[in-house]
Amino acid sequence: MELDLAIRGGVVVTASDTVRCDVGIKDGRIAVLGERLKATREIDASGLLVMPGGIDSHVHIAQPSGPGVEMADDFASATASAAAGGNTMVLPFALQARGTSLRACVEDYRRKAENECYIDTAFHLIVSDPTPEVLGQELPALLKDGYTSFKVFMTYDDLVLNDRQLLDVFDVARREGALVMVHAEGYDAIRYMTERLEREGKTAPYYHAVSRPEIVEREATHRAISHAELVDVPMMIVHVSGREAMEQIRWAQSRGLKVYAETCPQYITLTAEDLQGPDMDMSGAKYVCSPPPRDTASQDAIWDGLRTGVFQTFSSDHCPFRYDSPAGKLNEKGRSSFRWVPNGIPGVETRLPILFSEGVAKGRISLNRFVELTSTNHAKLYGLYPRKGSIGIGFDADIVLWDPNRKETIRQEILHHGADYTPWEGFEVTGWPVMTLLRGEIVAENGRIVGDKGQGQILARGFSAYAPHPLI
Ligand code: DUC
Ligand code: ZN
Ligand code: ZN
Ligand code: ZN
Numbered sequence: 001m002e003l004d005l006a007i008r009g010g011v012v013v014t015a016s017d018t019v020r021c022d023v024g025i026k027d028g029r030i031a032v033l034g035e036r037l038k039a040t041r042e043i044d045a046s047g048l049l050v051m052p053g054g055i056d057s058h059v060h061i062a063q064p065s066g067p068g069v070e071m072a073d074d075f076a077s078a079t080a081s082a083a084a085g086g087n088t089m090v091l092p093f094a095l096q097a098r099g100t101s102l103r104a105c106v107e108d109y110r111r112k113a114e115n116e117c118y119i120d121t122a123f124h125l126i127v128s129d130p131t132p133e134v135l136g137q138e139l140p141a142l143l144k145d146g147y148t149s150f151k152v153f154m155t156y157d158d159l160v161l162n163d164r165q166l167l168d169v170f171d172v173a174r175r176e177g178a179l180v181m182v183h184a185e186g187y188d189a190i191r192y193m194t195e196r197l198e199r200e201g202k203t204a205p206y207y208h209a210v211s212r213p214e215i216v217e218r219e220a221t222h223r224a225i226s227h228a229e230l231v232d233v234p235m236m237i238v239h240v241s242g243r244e245a246m247e248q249i250r251w252a253q254s255r256g257l258k259v260y261a262e263t264c265p266q267y268i269t270l271t272a273e274d275l276q277g278p279d280m281d282m283s284g285a286k287y288v289c290s291p292p293p294r295d296t297a298s299q300d301a302i303w304d305g306l307r308t309g310v311f312q313t314f315s316s317d318h319c320p321f322r323y324d325s326p327a328g329k330l331n332e333k334g335r336s337s338f339r340w341v342p343n344g345i346p347g348v349e350t351r352l353p354i355l356f357s358e359g360v361a362k363g364r365i366s367l368n369r370f371v372e373l374t375s376t377n378h379a380k381l382y383g384l385y386p387r388k389g390s391i392g393i394g395f396d397a398d399i400v401l402w403d404p405n406r407k408e409t410i411r412q413e414i415l416h417h418g419a420d421y422t423p424w425e426g427f428e429v430t431g432w433p434v435m436t437l438l439r440g441e442i443v444a445e446n447g448r449i450v451g452d453k454g455q456g457q458i459l460a461r462g463f464s465a466y467a468p469h470p471l472i
Helices: 075-084 102-113 132-144 162-175 188-201 206-211 215-231 244-253 270-277 282-287 296-308 330-336 351-359 367-381
Strands: 003-008 011-013 018-020 021-025 030-034 037-044 048-052 054-059 088-093 124-126 149-153 179-182 236-237 258-261 399-409 428-438 443-445
Touching: 021 037, 030 330, 037 330, 048 367, 054 075, 054 367, 075 088, 075 330, 075 428, 088 102, 088 270, 088 399, 102 132, 132 162, 162 179, 162 215, 188 206, 188 215, 188 258, 206 270, 215 236, 244 258, 244 296, 244 443, 258 367, 270 282, 351 367, 351 399, 351 428
Parallel strands: 003 037, 011 048, 054 088, 088 124, 124 149, 149 179, 179 236, 236 258
Antiparallel strands: 003 021, 011 018, 021 030, 048 399, 399 428, 428 443
16 A cells, blocks of 8 residues: 555554554554554654644634633644644533524534644534423534533523423433533633622622632532433533532543543632732633633642542633733723623643643653643544544544654743733743644644635534443
């Protein structure tokens, strides 16, 4: 067989193995692993790790975020940023606006993404209005079309579902074999805290963190677990921030429940103190995300969960807003109270370097665990395996070449996202992506985007390996 491309002399890392060998690629797929492979094109990977491209299963792109507020990324800038950060696939959300059809919303997002993406993309759904039509017809039909996971919210005025609605959505997931993702923070408790703080004149961005303490996340996490157990449906708790919620999940897992969990870079590197800024000022808005970052003890707890298997995935929750913009963090209402500061931080490009540096380089997790947490488990959980998520015969040749020794300082000026800042300005890392290949084609090289818009495809997904379809 004549190979199109051979990646030679690197160390191939998968979730299970670390092996020095060449990777042979034919027609966009991995065709052979072996020694001294010959091909029309060859890439010298000596001194580099050859890993499956990152899959970021939790990003927000071009998602409406309230009146006058705009996300900082479109599909082109978000996927370019992801590619430069070593990713070959992202899973953004198609958000249902209340009072509208879920199908119409999905088509809208697809139109925005079509021919704009540098890497592969597949959508989760966000269900905000579970009408009988949505539950009975739209969701089952969309699932058959490859939208096999959906997120529900336990907070936010425009998104929150009450307990009965959560149960009804869970029940559809159980019947159809979908994986539900849950944003677990309690709506009423947050509202109570927000109003109390505002009455006391505590409106700076920092109070965002005070308004949604760990108790609020713990309570909602426990409630979501109880509902999932009652319905008997697998569930993913996204963006877990600290010990309290994590202990609920560990308890559920120890009882054999199919409860999975995700955490993010902000919860191992930032704390609520970052929201204070130098002087309790507006610059704290740069770190406003939900759940908020906690404290260093929480970071230790999250590391414990990453090491011991409580968490299956490490995602960015990339949710980019400009800081210095009337359509971003400093919108007019946002200046009057933390309540109106859009929730979310940019991070799709820095996810892999942060976990590699803080995790692998500092000896907290193995290389194989790194690959599992950043790629393989995302593919398995969200119905993309065995096409994506590993380096093996028949997999798409989605690959990142990684320099484990390269030292970099994260700075806004080297990133490709649409935001005007990074929460990790000045953060020093060891380990950096030097080349990202999608189906054997180079998309990004040393911080330069060399691929084409439209090179990425919008994929339909199969069923989650973690939420087996009841019929099989
Ligand atoms: N939830 C997310 O998943 N992302 C950003 C904001 C939020 O609340
Ligand atoms: Zn979200
Ligand atoms: Zn969320
Ligand atoms: Zn999110």
